[in-house]
Amino acid sequence: MFEGPIQDLIDELARLPGIGPKGAQRIAFHILTADKTDVERLADSLRHVAENVRFCERCFNISEADTCRICRDPRRDQTAICVVEESKDVMAIERTNEFRGLYHVLGGAISPIDNVGPGDLHIRELVIRLGDGTVTEVILATDPNLEGEATATYLSRLIVPMGVTVSRLASGLPVGGDLEYADEVTLGRAFQGRRRLGDPATARG
Structure with a gap:
């Protein structure tokens, strides 16, 4: 001491x-x-x-204003939202130049062992953002580990019945890894090869 x-x-x-x-x-x-x-x-x-520094009131990314620069950019594709766990994941994806839509930062992942449930994340706010019908695709980019997969599964079951296409980043990202440590080429290919989850038509029926 x-x-x-x-x-x-x-x-x-x-x-x-x-x-x-x-x-x-x-x-x-x-x-x-x-x-x-x-x-x-x-x-x-x-x-x-x-x-x-605060959190964007719309997507919960870090920002110096009420809304972040990505949410304020009119050139971004308003029909696609990429869901990530943390703000650092937004930066990792932006480096790939593969995605030009919007983001939604959950603030973590579902983890019962850490007492983190859906109510502790920004899931309700995501559902509200999807309510006006503008968004047609949600890309789930949670980490490829146990908690990230559990979160992606939960979100898919929640969103697919809303009639929104839900996709997951393709394999190629190391299982058990963190998105922020993936190199740009691997992450870019994961975006190009993302797979669709569920069938909105079937879910509505």
């Missing part, structure tokens, strides 16, 4: 995802020995994010 502010900094850094106690200690001592200007710039960036 270190004294006062150093230990406080280590403890706070260790709370961040992917950073353990040793990693937190290394970062803390890097900050301690860094130039004061660099430390102040880091502090200013953190403060700016805390004070100015």
Whole structure:
């Protein structure tokens, strides 16, 4: 244990995802020995994010305004929505240049072991967005792991009866992986080969 502010900094850094106690200690001592200007710039960036970055009121992507730049862009295809778990997945898909529609960020995935159910995600808001009939296809781009597949299955059963085409990204993405770590070529091919889930006509009948 270190004294006062150093230990406080280590403890706070260790709370961040992917950073353990040793990693937190290394970062803390890097900050301690860094130039004061660099430390102040880091502090200013953190403060700016805390004070100015919010979630888009329409799709829940990160934004500095009430609606994000993608939702505000009139050139985007208004008939297609790509559903992802987190905002970082939006950036991963945008890098492929394969999708020109809109997004909907769930804020996670269904995970009973973590006490995360459908009511904890932005699923109700997605259903509301589909209510006016503008959207004709929903692409489910949740992670190809157990939680992501469970979420995609739940959404498919919910949306198909609404008469909207539901598709899932093609295999080729590694099972058990995270969307944000897929390279652009693999992710782009997954979009090109997405498969349709369910049959709206059958579901309505």
